[in-house]
Amino acid sequence: MFQTAALIRTKMKKFYAEYDEFLRPVLRFLLAFAVLTIYKLYLPVEGSYSGYAVVAVLSLICAFLPVGTVSAVSAIFIILGIYKESLSITLVLCVYLMVVAALFLGLRPGKTIILSLVPICFILKIPYAVPLILALSAGLSGMIPMLSGVGAWYILDYYHNNAATLQYGTDPMVIVHEFVDITNAIVDSRSIFIVSAAFVAGMIVTLLISKISIDHCRTIAIVIGALITDIVYVAGHSFYAVPFDTASLLIGSVIGTGIALLYNAFVFNVDFRGKEFLTIEDDDYIYYVKAIPKIRESGKEERK
Numbered sequence: 001m002f003q004t005a006a007l008i009r010t011k012m013k014k015f016y017a018e019y020d021e022f023l024r025p026v027l028r029f030l031l032a033f034a035v036l037t038i039y040k041l042y043l044p045v046e047g048s049y050s051g052y053a054v055v056a057v058l059s060l061i062c063a064f065l066p067v068g069t070v071s072a073v074s075a076i077f078i079i080l081g082i083y084k085e086s087l088s089i090t091l092v093l094c095v096y097l098m099v100v101a102a103l104f105l106g107l108r109p110g111k112t113i114i115l116s117l118v119p120i121c122f123i124l125k126i127p128y129a130v131p132l133i134l135a136l137s138a139g140l141s142g143m144i145p146m147l148s149g150v151g152a153w154y155i156l157d158y159y160h161n162n163a164a165t166l167q168y169g170t171d172p173m174v175i176v177h178e179f180v181d182i183t184n185a186i187v188d189s190r191s192i193f194i195v196s197a198a199f200v201a202g203m204i205v206t207l208l209i210s211k212i213s214i215d216h217c218r219t220i221a222i223v224i225g226a227l228i229t230d231i232v233y234v235a236g237h238s239f240y241a242v243p244f245d246t247a248s249l250l251i252g253s254v255i256g257t258g259i260a261l262l263y264n265a266f267v268f269n270v271d272f273r274g275k276e277f278l279t280i281e282d283d284d285y286i287y288y289v290k291a292i293p294k295i296r297e298s299g300k301e302e303r304k
Helices: 002-042 052-063 069-082 087-106 109-123 129-137 139-162 172-188 191-210 217-239 246-267
Strands: 276-281 286-291
Touching (some): 002 052, 069 109, 087 139, 087 172, 217 246
16 A cells, blocks of 8 residues: 555656646645635635625636645635625624634745635545644644634534524614624534533644654554544534433544545555664764655655
């Protein structure tokens, strides 16, 4: 399996290196179009500006801008879509995004894409892959956008489940009252805190184990991280007596773990069978080094 993954990965890298100037805008366009389409179908957003033609135009704009632009465009797309349905939920989302924007000031712009992708993973029923993949790819710097994405998901999910009962009111007192009610409903559910704690625990455990100098450390880290995420999730829901679907948890955890393992195989795969233990010394120290070569395409060597 590792050899096959390495061959595919090598061919993909060569293809990308040769056509990267063309592929990057195409991939950004496809990413933006997929994100906006999923949000459009899930919420759903309404209005003439939410049609597929507009989605295509917005995606085309994102294709020639940094990938973090997708988050800003999707936020504007959602806000304009739900504005005519409820001013109160729109206000909740706007205030939340302003707080998140303040938190993101110290992060690299590229990580803002995580904010958009986390709710997408919830919609696609694969949220348990989020802390595992981010632990390997972003490290602790991915924690803030991950938690911000979790909060955004619960706001969007509230709108999805209660859109029929929300009313469009212009009375400031009514809007403020609904704003408080919506915020309290999300916070009082406890689920947002339980999921956040589970994701943080799974991410930290995965990150720590992946740094240990043992064979297949990342694979072990993914499996144990997934177990810790599930344990904290179940413990939190049991402690607060919040009901949850056991079958959905198990299926989602297995799928999420599988996605993280595939990500590991194509991004971090190395050949542990070819490891060597080296001893290097200088005037003051003796260094014991374990060298693990990355898998290369059979019969070929990389050219410098």
